[in-house]
Every structure is written in structure tokens, then in C-alpha cells.
Amino acid sequence: RMAEDVKEESVASNDESDRAASDGSLSNTMLTEGSCLLRRMEICVAEAEKRSGKNAVSMQETYTVYLVETRPMDAIAEGRNPPPDSLWRRYSEFELLRNYLIVTYPYIVVPPLPEKRAEFVWHKLSADNMDPDFVERRRIGLENFLLRVASHPVLSNNEMLYQFLTKEHGWKEMVYETGFQTKADSRLRALSATFRVRNYNSFSLLQRVADRLYAVYKVHGNYGRVFSEWSAIEKEMGDGLQSAGHHMDAYAASVDDILEEEEHYADQLKEYLSYAEALRAVCRKHELSQFELEMASQDLISKKQQREELATGIVHTFSLKGMTNKLFGQEAPEQREAKLNLLEELIAEGEETVKEKTAECDEHAEKAWADIVRFKDQKDKDLKEAFINYALMQISMCKKGIQVWSNAKECFLKM
Amino acid sequence: KKLGIVMSGAKVPADISGHMLDLDEEEDLEVFSKGNPMPNSPDSMVNQFRLDEENEEEQQGAINKDIFVTVDNPESHISAIETFITYRVVTRTTRSEFDSSKYEVRRRYQDFLWLKSRLEENYPTLIVHPLPEKFVMKSMVERFNDDFIETRRKALHRFLNRITEHPILSCSHHFKVFLTEEELAPLRKLGPGFLSRMSETMRAMANSVRGLRSKLEEFAIMQEYVDDFSNNMCSVDKVTHRITKEHREYMDELKQYGPTYFHWAESEELLAEPLKGVGSCVEKCSKETEEQIQYLSEVLVPTLHEYVLCADTLKAVMRRRDNIQAEFEAKNEALASKTTDKEMEVDDLADRVEQANNALRGDWSRWRTSMRADLKSAFISTAAKNVDYYEKVSLTYWFLFRLRKEAT
Numbered sequence: 142r143m144a145e146d147v148k149e150e151s152v153a154s155n156d157e158s159d160r161a162a163s164d165g166s167l168s169n170t171m172l173t174e175g176s177c178l179l180r181r182m183e184i185c186v187a188e189a190e191k192r193s194g195k196n197a198v199s200m201q202e203t204y205t206v207y208l209v210e211t212r213p214m215d216a217i218a219e220g221r222n223p224p225p226d227s228l229w230r231r232y233s234e235f236e237l238l239r240n241y242l243i244v245t246y247p248y249i250v251v252p253p254l255p256e257k258r259a260e261f262v263w264h265k266l267s268a269d270n271m272d273p274d275f276v277e278r279r280r281i282g283l284e285n286f287l288l289r290v291a292s293h294p295v296l297s298n299n300e301m302l303y304q305f306l307t308k309e310h311g312w313k314e315m316v317y318e319t320g321f322q323t324k325a326d327s328r329l330r331a332l333s334a335t336f337r338v339r340n341y342n343s344f345s346l347l348q349r350v351a352d353r354l355y356a357v358y359k360v361h362g363n364y365g366r367v368f369s370e371w372s373a374i375e376k377e378m379g380d381g382l383q384s385a386g387h388h389m390d391a392y393a394a395s396v397d398d399i400l401e402e403e404e405h406y407a408d409q410l411k412e413y414l415s416y417a418e419a420l421r422a423v424c425r426k427h428e429l430s431q432f433e434l435e436m437a438s439q440d441l442i443s444k445k446q447q448r449e450e451l452a453t454g455i456v457h458t459f460s461l462k463g464m465t466n467k468l469f470g471q472e473a474p475e476q477r478e479a480k481l482n483l484l485e486e487l488i489a490e491g492e493e494t495v496k497e498k499t500a501e502c503d504e505h506a507e508k509a510w511a512d513i514v515r516f517k518d519q520k521d522k523d524l525k526e527a528f529i530n531y532a533l534m535q536i537s538m539c540k541k542g543i544q545v546w547s548n549a550k551e552c553f554l555k556m
Numbered sequence: 557k558k559l560g561i562v563m564s565g566a567k568v569p570a571d572i573s574g575h576m577l578d579l580d581e582e583e584d585l586e587v588f589s590k591g592n593p594m595p596n597s598p599d600s601m602v603n604q605f606r607l608d609e610e611n612e613e614e615q616q617g618a619i620n621k622d623i624f625v626t627v628d629n630p631e632s633h634i635s636a637i638e639t640f641i642t643y644r645v646v647t648r649t650t651r652s653e654f655d656s657s658k659y660e661v662r663r664r665y666q667d668f669l670w671l672k673s674r675l676e677e678n679y680p681t682l683i684v685h686p687l688p689e690k691f692v693m694k695s696m697v698e699r700f701n702d703d704f705i706e707t708r709r710k711a712l713h714r715f716l717n718r719i720t721e722h723p724i725l726s727c728s729h730h731f732k733v734f735l736t737e738e739e740l741a742p743l744r745k746l747g748p749g750f751l752s753r754m755s756e757t758m759r760a761m762a763n764s765v766r767g768l769r770s771k772l773e774e775f776a777i778m779q780e781y782v783d784d785f786s787n788n789m790c791s792v793d794k795v796t797h798r799i800t801k802e803h804r805e806y807m808d809e810l811k812q813y814g815p816t817y818f819h820w821a822e823s824e825e826l827l828a829e830p831l832k833g834v835g836s837c838v839e840k841c842s843k844e845t846e847e848q849i850q851y852l853s854e855v856l857v858p859t860l861h862e863y864v865l866c867a868d869t870l871k872a873v874m875r876r877r878d879n880i881q882a883e884f885e886a887k888n889e890a891l892a893s894k895t896t897d898k899e900m901e902v903d904d905l906a907d908r909v910e911q912a913n914n915a916l917r918g919d920w921s922r923w924r925t926s927m928r929a930d931l932k933s934a935f936i937s938t939a940a941k942n943v944d945y946y947e948k949v950s951l952t953y954w955f956l957f958r959l960r961k962e963a964t
Contacts, residue, residue: 342816342819342820343813343816343817343820346809346812346813346816347813349809349812349813350806350809350810350813352809353802353805353806353808353809354806356802356805356806357799357802357803357806360795360798360799360802361799363795363798364792364795367788367791367792367795368792370787370788370791371788371791371792373784374781374784374785374788377928378928378931378932381932385935521826521827524827524830525827525830525960525963528830528831528833528834528956528960529957529960529961531834532834532837532953532954532956532957532960533953533957535837535949535950535953536950536953536954536957539946539947539949539950539953540946540950542942542943542945542946543943543946543947543950546939546940546942546943546946547939547943549935549939550936550939550940550943553932553935553936553939554932554936556928556931556932556935
């Protein structure tokens, strides 16, 4: 289902880019670089399996691997049904891919990964990464990640992404060899790490609501037991009580399905929140490079000023050097000459730097803006869909409730 | 003194034990002696309330029709010594033994206690509907808290109405006094109520040492039922309280959850409307849950609570019946072993046992019927309320769904 939506979306984004081009405000080529990967290749995360092995420090560990399957689109279109190519990937490899993409495309809102640790587990005694429900939710999240990346007009062309999907062994080494980590700005990573989103509340409170709802349903199960005991001593009321009790048991049991659906909705909210955080990171990066540009400009201005002072002998700004010069006389003409030359060099370099940084800023600003627009539209569409489904889910839950209590009422009438 | 009166050979009227005593204490003999509607023989008494289940409805209806009692209008009274609440008790009746057709008196909780103990004394094996408890320690509810007073008022109303529906109890002299006398306090203070209770307890203690010779199987079965019923009622009551508590906690969370959507909507453009939509739905859901909790607290919880108290009443009734039998057996044995020659006394006690058993048998089926009706009705209406809750919540989300579908 996700694949179809995404395919539609990638078609739509091409339309968008055409529209944008007619406005004249955005570059056409940037958005339609190559045809996106998902058009050429069907991708899914089919299965999950437990593995054990020795880790980097030779300690035994258990971990989960996910089966990434790909099939060429043209073969499918032609009606042939080739078996998929597949390889196994760990969560850490997905993480590596994402970090690589974030660094390589600093102005793109990179789709989020599902959570690393089972923090938000519903009604389980412990947050266990091995829990089958958690693994399943993660599998879905990883698939969504790949589909979104592979349908992104820019990200989908990345070579490391392609290799991730096709080259089982040696992929990690290949990524490290790109040296992307040196480009990564540690300050930015630190900024991104602070996950303070005010919209987080809906998500975390949803979980608490779900916990309470669970308790309400389960407690009704006690009626089942108690009515059954009571029915044993009643002649006339016995049957009615007994069957009402069965309906109470059914009512209590029905909450598990309800919560599974609420969990799905919560995952969607969470995905949006992660996306929003990625967006914030992009904006911060832009601010940072603006800042760097300003620094470079200021530096250039001050150097130019120094040259002027040196050339004309007029000191406009107070400086200790200036004072000492005044007191102890200026330096020799040869020294001044040397200084001036050096300054000219530095100024020339500075001007180059400013030019480069300005171009960089402008280019990245355009790219970022385009991606932000794309992201917002995607997000709005996804969430509207999520809310509709949430409403449908609530209606379905209510229908079940009506059914159970109507049945119980019938039983009570027979008492 | 009590024994003396019985020995004099006076025919014991339908209410089995110390009824005669009341004659001595009651100053208003006239009120009492004016056309006692109670039958004189135990047989006709039994006939009166051995109801056929099929005719029960109309017979109950027939009994109900001629006396109506309401309890309302609580007021607090402050005196130097104490503060207490009184309730207005209004009686409308066409019964001939009442002088007027309408009475209005004010009664406090102690007055109700008095009435109950009198009824239990006079009709030891009839089942009197329980009174609300003195105060509920565990919930630390203040005695003069509005909710507490209202809950109590309703229970007192039910207590009196159960009596009016009872063919024997509604004819009780004390009941009439309770409904009609301006001042009950002087009457309350008099009376062997306390003393006879004391002696009854002492007799019970003495008899329990010996144990009953033989218990009719029907009463043994009844005892077993009473014990099981008591356990079951306590369980149902506990579960219902737990459910109410969980509903409350759910509602509290909903109240916090809903506003987050409105908050979120503030920072959105296109999503603002759908977000506010979801927020409104959650708000509606929490309002409906609040109503649901209210309903449970006003209908199901009090009904179950009363039947928990009923179970205790039944146990007391069984005990009293056993005591009456034990007393007879003790005297009978004494007669047999020639330690006494009070044959007449033993005969009277034997009669007492017979009457006590018959009274209980008759009232037992009556009680079972009304218990079934009460609990059935409470559960039915709770189930109906729950259906109603889900229908309302479903409708709210349906509107959201429609709105959102149209918008896309």
C-alpha cells in the first residue's frame, strides 16, 4: 500500500516541479534529476530474523536482521515474475545510510528511521528490542524509510543508497571510505540530538490514554468470572448472568485489536515528529552557514579597513598597535610594504571565500526551500490521511462496543 | 415480664414476638387499636403474602396503590450539643387506619434506625430493606457533604418505599408512628428496644453454645444461598467500583490529551482544521465518559451496595430464626428432662417457631423476586447507557470522518 502511495507521490512531485518552474522561482533540473529509483526498482523489507554472533569486542550478542528485497520494475511491468534479489541488513546499517545521507545532503529533509530502542511499548512488561510486536513495527518503519528515500527526487540518485540495496558485503567499508564523517559538523549533530518538540505531547499522551483504555476494558473481564460464580446459585437469573458474563469476557479481549490500531496511529504521529525534527535540523544548518558567511564578510571588511589604514596612515579605529605607533613612531616603509602585500593576498582570498560561501548559501537555500515545500505537502497529506483513519478506527471501536453491550443487555433482559 | 405476658394466654397476633409489649409503652393506644388490618390467624397471614409469581405483579401493584411516601428536603439543624440533618417525610395515603390523608414530618437518621430496629424486633424473620450506613469510613466522606447527603436521602427514600410495598411491614404500628408523629424523640427514648435486644443477644449466645438440634433442610439450603449470595454481591460490588475508578482515570487522561491537538493546531496552517477536529472529538469523548461515570455512580453502584447490605440483613434474619428455634428446643428439652413444668410456655414457643418459619418462607420468595427485579433493572440500564455512550462517541467521529473526507 505504501509503495503505491509513494509511486503516486513521485509522479505528483514531477507535476509540482513543472508548476514550480512556471513560477520561475525554482530550478527545474534540481527536482527531476534522474528518474527516481523507486520507478526502476520495487523495494520491500520482507522479513526479520534473529541472529547471534561475536561483535567488535568479541562479545556474544543477539540482534535482529531485516531482509531487503528488490526486483526490477521493468521485469514486473512485462509480466515476468522474477524472484527478488535480497540481502540482510541490521538496524545499525540503516542508521549508517541515513547519517551518510544527512551529511551528504545537508539541506534535504531526510526521512526518519523507526526508533532505535523499544521506548514506546504498549502494555508489555519490559521494553524489549526482541519483542515480536516491536520487531514487526520496526520492519514496517524501515520499509517506509527506504521507500521514501528511493522516491525522493534528490536522495534516490545516491550511489550509496543503490549499493545498500544491492551489495551485501563490503557496503559499510565503502561508505566509510567516502570520508563523509569528516564533513559531518559535530555542532549540528549535537543540535539535532535535542529532541524537544512541543507537538510531542499528543504522541506521549496518546500512549497514556491507551494504557487507561486498556485497563477499563480488561477490568470488565472480572464481571465474566464473577457473574459465572453468581449464576451457579441462581435458578432464574443463572442463564442470563452466565451469558452476559461471556460477553464481558469478549469485551475485555477486544481491546487488544483496538490498541494495535492505536499503536499504528501513534507510529504515524511519531514519524511526523521525527520528520519535523529533521526539518528543524535543515533550518539550523542553513542558519549556521549564513553565520559563517557573515563571519567571512566581516573578516573581509576588517582586512580592507586595515589595508586602508596602512595605506593612508589614518587610524579610524582605536587599537593598541595604533597607539604604540603613535607613541613610538610608525614602522619602516619596507615593513609597511610587506604588510600591505600580505593584506592584499588575504583580501583576495577573503573575497573568493565570500563569493563561494554566498553561492553555496544561495544554492543550498534554494534546494532546502524546495525540499521543505515537498516535505510539508507530503506531511500534510500523510497526516490528513492518518486523521481520517483514526476517526474510522474510533468508529469501528464504538461499533464493537455497541454490539457487545447490546448483547449483554439482551442477556440481562433474560435474567 | 415478656414471658409473663405470653403466659397469660393472650392470643399472639400475627407479628410474632414482643408486639404485646408495645401496648404497654405506647401512650396512643387509640391509634393502635383502631381497626388493625392485620389478620388474626397465622394462616391468613401466610395466605396474604404467599404470592403466586404470576399474580405477583398485580398484587404488588394493588398493595402499592394506597400509600405513598417521599423523603426529601434535607436541612441541617445546629444546636448547642450537636449538628444533624433532618429530612422531610411526606405521606399520602387512603388507608383507613390513618386519620388524615396527608402527613408531613421531619426525621433524622436516628429516627430511621429506631424504625428499623422496631421492625426487626417485631418481625424478626421478615426481610427489612437495609438502611444506608451510618457513615462510610473508607471514603472519608464528610457527613455534611452534599453528595453524601443526597446519596443517603435516596437510600432512605428507598428504605421507606420498600416498607410501603411490603404487605405486612407497611401495616406496622411503628411505621405508622414514624410517618405521622410530630416528635419522635420522646418515643425513641422509651422502650425496651435496647433491653430486648440485649436479652436477645444473650439468648443467642446461650443457644449458640448448644447448637440447633436439627435444621429443616430448606433453611439449611437458604443459609447456604445467603452465604454464597453475600460473597457474590461483594465481588460484583468490588468489580464495579474498580470499573468506575478505571473510567475516571481514563477520563482524566482524555482531558489532558484533547488540548494537545488544539495546541498543535496553533503551529499549523493546512493541518489546523483537522487537528482541531480531532481535538473536539476527544473532548466530546471525555464528556461522555464523565456522564457514564455519573450514571454508574447513581444507578448501579448504589443498587449493588444495597444488596451487599441486604446480604447482611439476610444473615441476621437467619440468625434470629435460628435463635427462635434454639429457644424452643432449650425449653423443650428442659420439659423433657423434667426440670420444668411450663408446658404452655413450650407450646407458645413452638408456635413461635412455626410462625417465624412461615413468615420467612413467605418473605423469602418475595425478597428473591424483588432482588431479581432490582438487579436486573440496574444491569439492563447500565448496558443501555454503555450502548448510548458508544453511539454518541461514534457519531462524533463520524462527523469528523465526513468533514475530512469532503475536504480531501
